[in-house]
Amino acid sequence: xxxxxxxxxxxxxxxxxxxxxxxxxxxxxxxxxxxxxxxxxxxxxxxxxxxxxxxxxxxxxxxxxxxxxxxxxxxxxxxxxxxxxxxxxxxxxxxxxxxxxxxxxxxxxxxxxxxxxxxxxxxxxxxxxxxxxxxxxxxxxxxxxxxxxxxxxxxxxxxxxxxxxxxxxxxxxxxxxxxxxxxxxxxxxxxxxxxxxxxxxxxxxxxxxxxxxxxxxxxxxxxxxxxxxxxxxxxxxxxxxxxxxxxxxxxxxxxxxxxxxxxxxxxxxxxxxxxxxxxxxxxxxxxxxxxxxxxxxxxxxxxxxxxxxxxxxxxxxxxxxxxxxxxxxxxxxxxx
Amino acid sequence: xxxxxxxxxxxxxxxxxxxxxxxxxxxxxxxxxxxxxxxxxxxxxxxxxxxxxxxxxxxxxxxxxxxxxxxxxxxxxxxxxxxxxxxxxxxxxxxxxxxxxxxxxxxxxxxxxxxxxxxxxxxxxxxxxxxxxxxxxxxxxxxxxxxxxxxxxxxxxxxxxxxxxxxxxxxxxxxxxxxxxxxxxxxxxxxxxxxxxxxxxxxxxxxxxxxxxxxxxxxxxxxxxxxxxxxxxxxxxxxxxxxxxxxxxxxxxxxxxxxxxxxxxxxxxxxxxxxxxxxxxxxxxxxxxxxxxxxxxxxxxxxxxxxxxxxxxxxxxxxxxxxxxxxxxxxxxxxx
Numbered sequence: 001x002x003x004x005x006x007x008x009x010x011x012x013x014x015x016x017x018x019x020x021x022x023x024x025x026x027x028x029x030x031x032x033x034x035x036x037x038x039x040x041x042x043x044x045x046x047x048x049x050x051x052x053x054x055x056x057x058x059x060x061x062x063x064x065x066x067x068x069x070x071x072x073x074x075x076x077x078x079x080x081x082x083x084x085x086x087x088x089x090x091x092x093x094x095x096x097x098x099x100x101x102x103x104x105x106x107x108x109x110x111x112x113x114x115x116x117x118x119x120x121x122x123x124x125x126x127x128x129x130x131x132x133x134x135x136x137x138x139x140x141x142x143x144x145x146x147x148x149x150x151x152x153x154x155x156x157x158x159x160x161x162x163x164x165x166x167x168x169x170x171x172x173x174x175x176x177x178x179x180x181x182x183x184x185x186x187x188x189x190x191x192x193x194x195x196x197x198x199x200x201x202x203x204x205x206x207x208x209x210x211x212x213x214x215x216x217x218x219x220x221x222x223x224x225x226x227x228x229x230x231x232x233x234x235x236x237x238x239x240x241x242x243x244x245x246x247x248x249x250x251x252x253x254x255x256x257x258x259x260x261x262x263x264x265x266x267x268x269x270x271x272x273x274x275x276x277x278x279x280x281x282x283x284x285x286x287x288x289x290x291x292x293x294x295x296x297x298x299x300x301x302x303x304x305x306x307x308x309x310x311x312x313x314x315x316x317x318x319x320x321x322x323x324x325x326x327x328x329x330x331x332x333x334x335x336x
Numbered sequence: 337x338x339x340x341x342x343x344x345x346x347x348x349x350x351x352x353x354x355x356x357x358x359x360x361x362x363x364x365x366x367x368x369x370x371x372x373x374x375x376x377x378x379x380x381x382x383x384x385x386x387x388x389x390x391x392x393x394x395x396x397x398x399x400x401x402x403x404x405x406x407x408x409x410x411x412x413x414x415x416x417x418x419x420x421x422x423x424x425x426x427x428x429x430x431x432x433x434x435x436x437x438x439x440x441x442x443x444x445x446x447x448x449x450x451x452x453x454x455x456x457x458x459x460x461x462x463x464x465x466x467x468x469x470x471x472x473x474x475x476x477x478x479x480x481x482x483x484x485x486x487x488x489x490x491x492x493x494x495x496x497x498x499x500x501x502x503x504x505x506x507x508x509x510x511x512x513x514x515x516x517x518x519x520x521x522x523x524x525x526x527x528x529x530x531x532x533x534x535x536x537x538x539x540x541x542x543x544x545x546x547x548x549x550x551x552x553x554x555x556x557x558x559x560x561x562x563x564x565x566x567x568x569x570x571x572x573x574x575x576x577x578x579x580x581x582x583x584x585x586x587x588x589x590x591x592x593x594x595x596x597x598x599x600x601x602x603x604x605x606x607x608x609x610x611x612x613x614x615x616x617x618x619x620x621x622x623x624x625x626x627x628x629x630x631x632x633x634x635x636x637x638x639x640x641x642x643x644x645x646x647x648x649x650x651x652x653x654x655x656x657x658x659x660x661x662x663x664x665x666x667x668x669x670x671x672x
Contacts, residue, residue: 049655049656053652054652054654054655055652056652057652138656142656277651278646280650281649282646285649285656285659285660285663286630288656288660289660289664290622290626310618311614313620314617316393319385319386319389319390320385320478320617320620320621321382321386323624328625
């Protein structure tokens with residue numbers, strides 16, 4: 001992330017140390033600034049993460065994903081209420097596929113959130129979903145690590161389950177909750193398959209609507225029949241996901257969801273180092289490696305050759321594999 | 337893409353040469369097999385692309401994206417009809433975000449497509465949207481190059497504009513069409529911004545519905561006011577996108593859309609090597625480089641060290657930047 005770019009602040013390390021100390025000491029403005037640095041992938045973010053990452057690892061990271069209209073934001077609001085009532089702190093990263101689709105939280109949720117405006121143990125942050133999937137996963141992973149290091153007990157990562165990138169982000173949590181609304185018709189199977197693959201817990205929200213019980217039963221049947229995850233974002237799922245019913249708008253079923261989250265977490269601990277943590281670590285490290293590789297190809301020494309090679313590919317005078325070979329050779333030449 | 341994996345066919349190069357020759361000669365089954373190889377990133381795909389890529393570059397690649405319900409599939413069907421009536425050949429890559437959301441084409445469109453079942457100059461292929469954004473972009477880019485090399489005049493790449501990955505795929509075409517349905521209410525601005533950033537042409541479909549003219553007028557106003565694209569998937573847009581109105585279900589406005597596609601293509605040619613082609617080349621080459629890097633880290637020589645380092649990150653004993661440094665060192669050590 002320390003590529004050439006807009007001129008960095010005078011001393012990123014000093015600034016990072018200052019912000020990190022303030023943020024872990026409880027300064028929410030410093031925390032917000034750190035998250036902005038993470039989102040913009042500045043040198044300050046890199047320096048801060050080098051310090052903060054080793055302090056993280058205690059929070060429970062929970063991904064919440066599902067199709068638009070399933071009630072994710074309302075459920076997040078309800079979860080915050082329950083968690084705060086139990087005296088625990090909670091941070092929310094809302095990966096807002098901003099640009100494409102979703103306009104963000106509904107007015108009702110925003111009003112509900114106002115209740116926590118003065119509560120220092122609730123921290124909510126939206127992040128744009130710009131950038132590549134890898135970038136998005138690493139940015140939200142880094143943001144979660146910062147919030148974790150700052151002592152939040154629970155970090156919720158809310159994404160809309162439409163694009164693969166957003167689904168992967170949620171799936172990189174310790175526990176992934178897939179939300180569904182009650183549905184009519186027979187198309188349920190086809191539609192849900194991809195999302196269900198990443199679920200540790202499945203929640204049918206809007207449980208007061210007709211069809212909720214039937215949808216839950218259908219989902220349970222699918223999950224029984226479900227083959228092991230195929231291809232999709234990574235980690236093995238140790239057991240069949242529970243299917244719960246909530247009505248986030250009234251809070252019904254939310255305490256049961258919290259209990260299920262705890263059970264899933266405890267089971268993961270028993271099973272040793274959870275595979276989710278390994279998958280998350282990989283996403284973070286791969287993204288940094290890819291950034292460095294890109295950075296090297298764009299540095300003073302290689303930029304001209306890189307442009308030349310890519311230009312040849314654009315004009316179909318060179319195939320992309322041949323181009324990759326040449327660029328790798330150039331890189332290794334320099335460092336060898 | 338030639339990483340270790342399931343045992344490759346005895347001789348990928350020979351198989352690739354055979355399939356490539358058959359496919360460029362008009363054998364649609366061979367073409368379908370090549371595309372399967374591309375989708376599965378097999379050694380045959382790599383060998384075939386090394387041969388076919390330099391033969392590509394003549395087709396007009398058109399990306400079609402937009403939110404679910406805008407009528408993309410219906411428009412694609414209408415475009416096929418027009419293009420075939422003009423005696424040109426057309427291939428469609430439907431990036432089906434299968435798993436998450438969309439169930440694919442509506443029944444009506446499938447029926448309409450049946451009309452082309454025996455037409456050798458129409459080729460339709462869906463591709464799963466599994467995998468990372470980079471992977472998705474390179475897979476669809478490689479598939480487009482194969483279709484291009486096989487002589488299709490027009491290659492349509494249809495994606496649903498919800499996830500960033502899918503939007504980027506469409507945006508890597510020569511000409512990117514963003515489809516919208518007529519809308520009520522004032523939320524248009526916020527919702528469309530991200531999609532509009534990638535548009536070369538904006539189409540308000542379902543033009544027979546109330547609100548179509550008003551939506552088109554609103555979009556035109558937004559595009560006038562629009563700042564240059566910020567951050568989002570790459571290439572500079574030379575001019576303000578045209579806004580057209582179509583009713584794909586009746587074909588109204590479709591000839592005008594085809595004419596606008598041609599104008600955009602001609603303008604790009606006048607402007608010299610289109611930036612879109614460079615962006616596409618970059619996506620292809622970066623994805624291959626990233627694959628090779630991952631492959632190296634997972635090869636016999638490095639796998640154990642890679643697992644050790646990632647395990648330390650998972651346990652928060654090492655920060656991800658430190659991990660990236662170590663892995664890069666290990667890689668360079670080997671090749672230096």
